[in-house]
Amino acid sequence: MAQVAHASDRRRLFALLSPAYLWLTLAVFLPLSAMLFFSVLSDMPGADGGWGLTLGNYAAFLENPTYSTLLWKSLKLGATVTFFCVIIGYPCALVLAKSIRGRSREALFLLVILPFWSNSLVRIFSWAIVLRGNGVLERALNWVLPFDIRLNLMFTTEAVTIGLVHSYLPYVILTSYLALQAIDDDILDAARSMGASKLTILRRLLLPLSLPGLLAGAVLVFVPVVGSFMEPRILGGRMGTYYGTVIEDQFVAVYNWPLGAALSFILLAVVLVILGAASPALRKART
C-alpha cells in the first residue's frame, strides 16, 4: 500500500474518496447527527414546549432490564443467523468458484442472486405460507413420510432464523465467491502436485486467502440482522420481540424519538465494539 506523500497522490486520494463520503455526509451522517442530538434531549422539541439536555435516555437502557435482555437476544439471533449463513453459504461459493466451470457457473451464480431482487415483505409472507401449521411444508412432508408429523414451525424463533438466513444468505455466497474466484488455480495445482490433500488445500490455502471475502459477507449479515424487526414481527409471533422491534415501537407507537435514537446508538456502539474485538482475533487467524 502506498503512503500518501506527494501532493499529486493527495489530490488523487481526495478525488476518489470525496464523492462517496460527501454523499454519505449529506444523506446519512448529518441526519444521524441530528438524531444523536435528539438522543440527549429530555423531550421532543415542539411537543410540549420545554426540553433540556439529558443522558436519561441512555440511563433508561441500564435501568430497564427489558432493553438489555432484548439486545442480548438480538445479538444471539445475529450470531445464529450469521453462523448458518456461513456454513451454508461458504461451501456453496466454493463449489461455484472452484468446481463448476464455464457458462453454467454464470447461470448458477445469477440464480443465487435473483431471489434477492424480490420484495422482502412478499418473501416473508411467502415463508409464512410455507411454514404455518398445515402449510405447504407440513403437507409436503406428510405426503412423503409414512407417519404424521406436526412441525409447528410458524411463530417460533426457528421461523425467524429461517426467514433471516434466507434473506441474508446471498451476501455470504457472493462475497466468498468473489474472494475464492480471485485465487489463482495455478497455486492450487502446485499445492496438489506437491501432495497436499484436499483438506489441507482448503485449510491452508483457500480458507485463509478467501477469509476477507467471507468476513465481509459475515459482517453484512450480522450487522443488519441485530437490528431487524420485520422478519421477527411477522414470523416470530409471540416470540418475535427483539431489540429492533422495541426501537420501532418508540418511533411508531409513542412519539419518543429521543429514547428510540438512544437505543439505536447503543446498538451501533455494541455492534462496533463486537466487530472491533473480533478483528484482531480474526486477523491472527489469517496468518
Added chain:
Amino acid sequence: MTLLALAGRVWLGLVLLFLYAPILMMAAMSFNASPFYQLPFEFSTKWYADMAGNDQIIDAALRSVLIAFVVTAIATAVGTAASIALFRYDFPGKRVLQVLLFPPIAIPWLITGTAMLVFFFSIGIGRGTPAVIIGHVALALPYVIVTVTARLSAFDVTLEEAARSMGAGQWTVLRRVTLPFIAPGIVAGGLFAFAVSFDQFVVSYFLSKPGDTTLPVLIYTAIRKGFTPEINAISTIIITVSMAVMFLAARKSNFGGDR
C-alpha cells in the same frame, strides 16, 4: 466426477431449493384464487387481470425499477472510486473512514429514514424522487464499498507496479489492470445496490411525494388493509423479467469471470 464434486453439486442444489422455496410459493400464490392465500390451491389468472388494470401498481413498479437503475449506476461508480482509494493509499484517519461505513448498515433503516426526512426537510431538499435517490445511494454505498474492497484484497499490487515500470500511466494502469481484475466485485456491488434500492421501503416511504410511490412502499402501506395476490402477480412478473434480462446479459458478458 469425484464423489466430493458430486456432493458439492448436491449441496448447491439444496441451497438453491431453499432460496427458491418462497419465490416459488410467491409465484404459485399469484395463480391461486383465494384472496387470503388459502389452501387448497385453485387455479386462477384473476390476479394478473386485476393487476393489469391497476395503474397504481404498474406505475409504482416502473418507478421502482427506474430509481434502482439510477441508484445502481451512481452508487457503483462512486463506491468503486472510494474502495480503490481505501485500498491503495494509507493515510491518517483511514480506519475512521472505514468504520464510518457501518452506521448506515447498523442503524435500523427506520431511524435513518426518519432522520433523513427531518434533515432533508430542514435544508430544503424536501421530498420527491431526487430525495429518494439521494437516500438510496447513501444506503447502497457501504454495500458496494465492502464488496469491492473484499475483491480488491485479493489483488496483487505488484501487477500495477509492473505495468507502471513498463511505462503505463496511472490512468492506463487503472483501466487495463485494476478495473478488469475487480470487475466481478463491481458487478456484485451493483447487484447489491440494485437490491438495496429495489427493496427499500422505509426510506422511500418517508421521502417519496404523495402519489409518486414505489412498489415496496405500496406493499408496505397495503399490509394494513390486506394486500391481494396482485402483489404476487407483479412480483412474479418482475422476477421472471429480471431472470431473462440477467441471462441474456450473462451470455454476452463474462462477469462470472474465468480469468
Added chain:
Amino acid sequence: MKTRTSLIALTAVALASAAHADEIRVLNWQGYGTDLDWSLEAFEEATGHTVVHEYFNSEQEMLTKMRTNPGAYDVVLINAAYTTQAYDEGLLAPIDTSAIDNYAGVPANFAEDPALMHEGKVYGVPWTWGLTAIAINSNSFDEAPTSIQVLWDPAYKGRVSIRDDAEEAVHLGALATGQDINNIEDLDAVEAKLAELMPQLRTFWSSENDWNQFMAAGELDVASYWSGSAARSAGMGLPVDFVVPEEGAIAWLDGLSIPETSEHKEAAAQFIDWMIDPEFYVQWDEEGAPASANAEAAAALPDDAFNKRVLGDPDVAALARFRAPMDDETRETYLALWQSLKAAQ
C-alpha cells in the same frame, strides 16, 4: 330527499367557484374510505377537485408527517384520541361547518366531543366510529361467547390472538379486570391479567391483512378485532362473528380535520362534506365500512347491514367505552409494560 339536495347544493357550490379546481391532498390509512375510486370520480365530476392520497401506518406517524410537511395536506384523518394533541401543537385549522351541509346530521354526542371542539370551534368533523372487541371463528364455537374472559379460556389455548399494540392490550386488560379504560386504577392487576394471557396467544396480529390470513389458515379461534373489519372479513366469506362482550368494548371515533397549513381549505371542506354524505356512506358500506358518525347516514342503511343491525343496537351502544385522549407519559408507561411482557416470552 336530503341527500339529493345536498349533492345538488354541492354541485352548485362547485359551479359557483367554477374553474377553481384544486388538488386536495388527503392523509389517511390506506383503503379507509377516502380513496375509493368510484367516489373520487364522482367527487371530481361534481366539484372539479382531484384528490391525491398519502398514507400513514400509525397515528404517531400521521402527526410526524403533519409536523414535518407543512402545506402538504388538506384533509387528515385523526382518531379523536389524538385530535387534542394535534390541536395543542397548532397543527389544525378551525373548520367552518356552515360550508358542510351534511354536518347537521351528526348527533351532538359526536359533534360536541371535547376532543373535537376547542373554544367553541370545530377542529374535527366526526366521520366514522367503531368498536374494538372480539371476533370468533364461528366454526369453533357452538354458541358465541358473551364474556371477554373467553380469551383466557384454557380450551382455546394457543388459538388466541390480540393486536400487538400497547394501548389496546392494556385496555383489554382493563375491561377484563372490570376497570375504566380511561382511568385505570390498578395497573398491576392489568399487567398480571395480561401476563396470564400471553401463553394463550398463538401470535399477535398487526393488520387486517394478518388477521384475515391467520383466520383463513385456521390458526385462530378467537381474537380481538375491529367491528368494521369483522364485517368486511365476514363479507369476504370468512367464518367470522363479531362479539361485543358484556364487560364492554373499546370504542373509537375518527374525525376528518383540516391542517392549519392547508392551502385549499374550501375544497377540503367540500371533500369532508362528501365523506359524511349519506349517499356515499350507503355505497361504501356495501364494501365494508365502519359505522358512520352521521346519524342520517346510519339510518339510510338497509336493515340487515352489520353497522345497523349490530352497532345500531342500543344495548351494544351502551357497552361502548370511548377512548379518551391520553398523555404521552401514560402512553409510554403502557408501552413499557407491554414490552416487558413481550420480552419475557
